[in-house]
Amino acid sequence: MSNNNNFKKIRTxxxxxxxxxxxGIVATVDVKNNKIIKMEGDKNxxxxxxxxxxxxxxxxxVIYHSDRFTKPLLRTTSGFKxxxxxxxxxxxxDRLGEVIEKFNPKSICATMAEWPGVALFMKSINxxxxxxxxxxxxxxxxxxxxxxxxxxxxxxxxxxxxKNSKCILLVGTNLPHSCGGQWQDIKTAMSNGAKLIVxxxxxxxxxEVADLYLQIRPGSDGALALAMVNVIIEEKLHDDxxxxxxxxxxxKLKSHVQQYTPEWAAEVTSLSVDEIVKAAxxxxxxxxxxxxxxxxxxxxxxxxxACRSFAAxxxxxxxxxxxxxxxxxxxxxxxEDFIFGDFLKSAIVDKEVEDQTMGADRFPLWxxxxxxxxxxxxxxxxxxxxxxxxxPVKAWIVFWNxxxxxxxxxxxxxxxxxxxxxxxxxxxxxxxxxxxxxxxxPIKHLYEYDFIMISSYGSWISTMPKLVDAPEGCRDSFQxxxxxxxxxxxxxxxxxxxxxxxxxxxxxxxxVSNGGPINFETLCKMSPMTWRPKYKKxxxxxxxxxxxxxxxxxxxxxxxxxxxxxTYHECGDSAVxxxxxxxxxxxxxxxxxxxxxxxxRGAGYAWVKKENQYPELLINPxxxxxxxxxxxxxVIIETPKGSxxxxxxIFEGIRPDTVNGIYGWWMPEKKTxxxxxxxxxxxxxxxxxxxxxxxxxxxxxxxxxxxVRKK
Numbered sequence: 001m002s003n004n005n006n007f008k009k010i011r012t013x014x015x016x017x018x019x020x021x022x023x024g025i026v027a028t029v030d031v032k033n034n035k036i037i038k039m040e041g042d043k044n045x046x047x048x049x050x051x052x053x054x055x056x057x058x059x060x061x062v063i064y065h066s067d068r069f070t071k072p073l074l075r076t077t078s079g080f081k082x083x084x085x086x087x088x089x090x091x092x093x094d095r096l097g098e099v100i101e102k103f104n105p106k107s108i109c110a111t112m113a114e115w116p117g118v119a120l121f122m123k124s125i126n127x128x129x130x131x132x133x134x135x136x137x138x139x140x141x142x143x144x145x146x147x148x149x150x151x152x153x154x155x156x157x158x159x160x161x162x163k164n165s166k167c168i169l170l171v172g173t174n175l176p177h178s179c180g181g182q183w184q185d186i187k188t189a190m191s192n193g194a195k196l197i198v199x200x201x202x203x204x205x206x207x208e209v210a211d212l213y214l215q216i217r218p219g220s221d222g223a224l225a226l227a228m229v230n231v232i233i234e235e236k237l238h239d240d241x242x243x244x245x246x247x248x249x250x251x252k253l254k255s256h257v258q259q260y261t262p263e264w265a266a267e268v269t270s271l272s273v274d275e276i277v278k279a280a281x282x283x284x285x286x287x288x289x290x291x292x293x294x295x296x297x298x299x300x301x302x303x304x305x306a307c308r309s310f311a312a313x314x315x316x317x318x319x320x321x322x323x324x325x326x327x328x329x330x331x332x333x334x335x336e337d338f339i340f341g342d343f344l345k346s347a348i349v350d351k352e353v354e355d356q357t358m359g360a361d362r363f364p365l366w367x368x369x370x371x372x373x374x375x376x377x378x379x380x381x382x383x384x385x386x387x388x389x390x391x392p393v394k395a396w397i398v399f400w401n402x403x404x405x406x407x408x409x410x411x412x413x414x415x416x417x418x419x420x421x422x423x424x425x426x427x428x429x430x431x432x433x434x435x436x437x438x439x440x441x442p443i444k445h446l447y448e449y450d451f452i453m454i455s456s457y458g459s460w461i462s463t464m465p466k467l468v469d470a471p472e473g474c475r476d477s478f479q480x481x482x483x484x485x486x487x488x489x490x491x492x493x494x495x496x497x498x499x500x501x502x503x504x505x506x507x508x509x510x511x512v513s514n515g516g517p518i519n520f521e522t523l524c525k526m527s528p529m530t531w532r533p534k535y536k537k538x539x540x541x542x543x544x545x546x547x548x549x550x551x552x553x554x555x556x557x558x559x560x561x562x563x564x565x566x567t568y569h570e571c572g573d574s575a576v577x578x579x580x581x582x583x584x585x586x587x588x589x590x591x592x593x594x595x596x597x598x599x600x601r602g603a604g605y606a607w608v609k610k611e612n613q614y615p616e617l618l619i620n621p622x623x624x625x626x627x628x629x630x631x632x633x634x635v636i637i638e639t640p641k642g643s644x645x646x647x648x649x650i651f652e653g654i655r656p657d658t659v660n661g662i663y664g665w666w667m668p669e670k671k672t673x674x675x676x677x678x679x680x681x682x683x684x685x686x687x688x689x690x691x692x693x694x695x696x697x698x699x700x701x702x703x704x705x706x707x708v709r710k711k
Contacts, residue, residue, distance in 0.1 A: 006032040011042055011527060013453050013462040014056035015446035020156030021179045022455065023048040023056040024528065027447075027467050034468050036060040036447065046460045046530050051180030054596045058607040060447060063468065065429050065605065069442035070473040080440065085475070091439055092484045095422040096125070097493030099395045105494075106356050109381055110397035116507065118399050119347035121481040123498045124488070128349050128357040129393070132375040135366075135698045136406060138298045143365055143372045143696050144307035147554050150544025153326040154310060155298070159457040160290040161533075162186045164324035167195045167286035169279075171221055171310065172296015174204035177595055195286050197279055199224065200296060201590060202618065202660050203653025212279055215655055218588040218703030219571045220269040221297045222306030224276060225313050226568055227265030230257045231280035232316060238284070239318030246538060247315055249553025249565070256565045268568070284317050288324030296590070299702040301571045304365075304695035308554075309566040315550045323535050328543075329456040332531055335514065347498070348374065358384060358393070359697060364560050366696040377697045378407065379688040385416035395422040399477060400443075404432040405600035405664050405681055408699050409641070409688035426477055431600070432666060432677050443477050444470040449504045450520055452511060463520065463527040479503040562695050572691025573700055585639060585705035587623070588655075591663040591682055600664035609669075615662040615680050617646035619708065623656050624648060627709055634711040637661060639685040639704050645711060646680070659708055663701075 008031055014023040024045020028037040039060055041052035062068070072088035073080040083091075099107050109129035110122050122130040134142055138155040145152040153159040156179075162168055163185035175183040183206075190196055190209070198210040199221065207213040216224060232238050233254050243250045262276040269276070283289050291314050297306055319325035348354065351369045359377025360368030367377050384393040396417070407413045417423050417436040425437040434440055448470035453462045478501050485497040501507040512520050523529065542548030546556070558564035575582035596608040617635055629635055631650040636643050637659070646661050654660055666677035678684065686701045693699075 006030060007037070010465060010467060011462075012447070012464045012467065013045070013528075014052070015059055015464070016055055019055070021048065021051075021053060021056070021181065022453065022458070022462075023052040023181065024050075024462065025052060025056055027060070029467050036063065036467055045181070045462070045528055047455065047458050047528075048181035049184050051184065053180060054607070054611070058596075058605070060445075060467075061605060061607055062428055063445050063447065067429050068471070069427060069429065069440055070471040071442060072473075073437075073440040075438045085473075088439060088441060089483055089487045092424055092441075093487040093491055093493065095424075095438070096395055096484075097488055097491060099421060100125070100493055103392050103394055106353070106358075107392050108395040108397070109358075109376065109393055110399065111401045111403070112399055114344070115399060115477065116344065116347070117478045117481045117499060117501070118397070119344050120498045120500075121397075121485055123347045123349055124485045124494050124496060126349055126353055126494065128354045129376045129381060130347070131378060131381065132373060133378075133401065133406065134373060134375070135378055135696070136299075136701070137295055138293075139366070139373060139696060139698060140298045140303035140693060141293060141307040144304050144311055146372050146544070147365075147551065147556055148308060148311040148315065148545075149320060149328075149550045151329055153320070153328060153457070154291055154293050154307070154314070156294065159327045159329075160292050161288075161324050161327055162290055163188045165189050165194050165288060165290040166324060167197070167283050167289035169197045169199070169283055169289065169291045170206055171199040171291070171293045172298070173292055173294030174200070174206050174592075175292070176205040178294075195282050197282060201588070201655045201658045202592070202651075207653075212275070212282060214269075214271055214275055214279060217268070217270045217655070218590055218658060219300045219302065219574055219700075221293075221300075222302060222309045222566070222568045223260070223265045223268040224271065224279070225306065225309035226257055226260035226566060227262050227276050228280035228283065229253070229309065229313050229316065229566075230260045231262060231277055232284045232313075233257060235281070235284075237281065238316040239287075242318035242320075243316055246543075247550040247552055248547055249551065250316070253312060253316075253552045253565055256567075260568065268570075283313070287317060287319065288322045289317060289319050290325055291319070296702060299698070299700070301573065301691050301693045301698065301700040302569050303698065304693050305563070305567050305569065309568070312552055312566045315552060320550065321536055321538055327457055327533060327535070328537055330459060330531075330534055330537065331454075331456045332461060332529065356391075358390075363692075363695070363697040365557070365562070370560075373696070379409075379692075379697070379699060382407070382409070382412055382416045382688060385420050386412065394420050395424075396420055397424050397426075398433055398437075399426045402431045402433045402600040402664075404436070405666055405677060405683065407688065408683050408686035408701055410677075410681060410684045411642075412688055426480060430668065441480055442471075442474045443480065444474045444504075448474070449476050450508050451504065452508055452520070452523075454511075459531050459533045461523065461527065461529040463524045465520075465524050476504040478507050557695070569694075571700055571703065573687075573705065574703065575705055577691075578705070581640065581705060585707050586657065587706050587708060588658040589637065589639065589682070589685065589704040589706035590658055590660045590702050592618075592660055593664065594662055597662075597664060600666070615646045615665040616649040617708065618649050618651040618654050618660040620654050620656040620658075621650050621652055623659070623708075624650055629708070629710050636709050636711050637682070637685065637706055638709070639706045641685050641687050644679055644681060644684055659706065
């Protein structure tokens with residue numbers, strides 16, 4: 001932190017706390033006028049190394065948004081009206097209490113589970129239905145990884161030691177676009193001779209510089225992984241020492257993958273046999289190697305097994321927790337077992353309550369006390385809001401989330417929100433979801449109070465000291481939920497408030513000190529704090545699996561009736577599975593996001609609209625010519641679930657059978673539902689209904705069958 005008269009430069013980090021980039025930021029603040037002036041990348045941050053994407057550089061502008069919520073708002077017959085916080089607390093407590101008394105605590109659900117205040121508030125209510133949106137992104141990997149080696153190390157948690165890798169495998173992810181600091185590490189590794197393999201139906205920026213680019217058919221990533229495992233085992237390229245000492249089920253895996261030959265995989269993936277064999281050899285013989293998967297591999301109805309297949313690939317090559325591989329978590333000195341988010345374990349409800357988690361009967365690996373995620377099945381929750389089956393869900397607390405735009409079958413989400421008894425939204429600014437709320441509570445921006453980011457995989461801690469004061473009417477979410485819970489206790493609706501923090505300040509101080517002498521102010525002077533990673537920690541502690549080893553053969557999966565070995569099955573709604581629909585819908589619809597967006601957040605901000613006026617659909621020139629489509633034409637994208645429109649962008653780097661649109665797009669400047677979001681949001685084309693991923697119940701939101709025509 002430095003001073004220059006009335007201006008201060010303060011080190012912080014991007015407030016998009018669930019974004020994988022973790023960009024370090026230096027903020028310039030006009031202290032006298034309580035105003036942020038600008039943001040720039042922090043060259044000394046260990047994660048981002050000076051890189052900062054448009055979100056990190058511009059999100060502070062949300063604080064000064066003309067439509068920002070600054071007072072609690074109550075829906076009335078004539079629209080929203082401002083009310084006091086005391087009135088808001090009374091209404092929230094009574095409306096939630098009425099649902100508890102008339103129905104059951106489990107008839108209340110809330111997003112988002114990853115935020116500690118929300119999770120513990122729901123424990124206070126005694127409802128098991130605390131929603132995670134992981135089913136919309138990397139939930140399949142977050143299930144498959146722990147089943148294999150006890151924790152998630154393959155997706156966005158900075159576990160990849162890219163800069164020390166000799167081979168980097170990127171599947172369904174484009175790090176130059178999403179994680180600039182990590183991309184710098186990859187470029188450093190490549191300058192030292194590392195190989196780069198990129199797997200993506202779209203020739204993304206990373207693919208342009210790859211040593212091997214595999215333009216795979218959407219949804220067939222698992223077939224590629226299994227064939228690579230086949231080649232590596234057949235050619236004895238695996239790590240014998242690691243497999244023999246730290247893996248269970250290798251012999252069964254060896255026998256099992258004999259069916260997954262490169263020739264078989266070539267037919268499934270539309271890659272060549274030579275490409276598959278080359279990828280296997282490149283990954284296995286250039287160790288240590290690191291792997292990163294993302295939405296492209298995680299969002300299909302066969303993705304849990306696909307992620308298990310890549311987990312097996314990593315494991316048999318011994319690339320777990322080695323320098324240059326995929327690291328296991330390691331907290332700061334003295335708290336090595338700490339993982340930011342472990343406090344959620346204290347938010348678990350009693351077993352007899354958790355047994356009633358929505359979806360636990362059908363997807364026990366996702367929902368219920370024996371699950372990996374231990375969160376409700378979101379499609380089933382939406383269905384229960386509409387049809388009251390298997391039990392009614394009558395209240396929804398939405399925090400920092402926009403389900404109308406984020407969830408598949410958005411028409412059903414809208415119907416559900418309109419049908420329930422009470423919808424409470426905590427937000428900065430309006431969205432299609434807050435438009436439907438009964439009660440809107442204005443929250444402080446993360447730059448308006450002290451906070452902290454901890455990466456036990458990236459080995460760093462960054463503080464986020466308050467930059468400016470919030471508008472008088474805004475409160476932090478910890479305080480809001482604590483106060484509502486206290487009100488519900490006093491009124492007799494609930495027995496206990498399990499939130500130990502009265503506000504964000506107390507949460508931060510408890511997280512930082514943990515009973516020790518250090519406090520937030522001291523940590524700010526050290527931020528970002530780093531520590532030296534330790535490798536091969538499993539030699540002392542083992543893995544966080546029942547056996548303490550890497551479980552290539554999962555008895556947990558077998559116990560629930562799933563294939564205990566990584567396997568491949570075609571997505572239930574692909575052209576291969578539904579050939580009778582392939583003539584009408586011959587293309588695969590995949591998605592990406594523009595860099596200014598994070599999920600569905602950003603549409604209402606001027607700095608986003610300045611760069612991105614309308615969503616664009618990437619389409620191969622041959623595919624476009626067949627349909628009479630030219631660059632810039634408005635096109636209709638149609639699936640069995642409906643149609644929307646994008647603007648065509650001719651792009652030679654995409655497969656002829658694949659198009660690529662932008663998800664979560666909405667236009668708040670348009671005042672009607674049709675123009676504002678119904679016509680542009682790709683999630684309206686995806687289904688919340690089966691076929692699901694068999695293991696955890698996610699629906700297919702990549703590689704959806706579609707047709708495109710000129711409007």
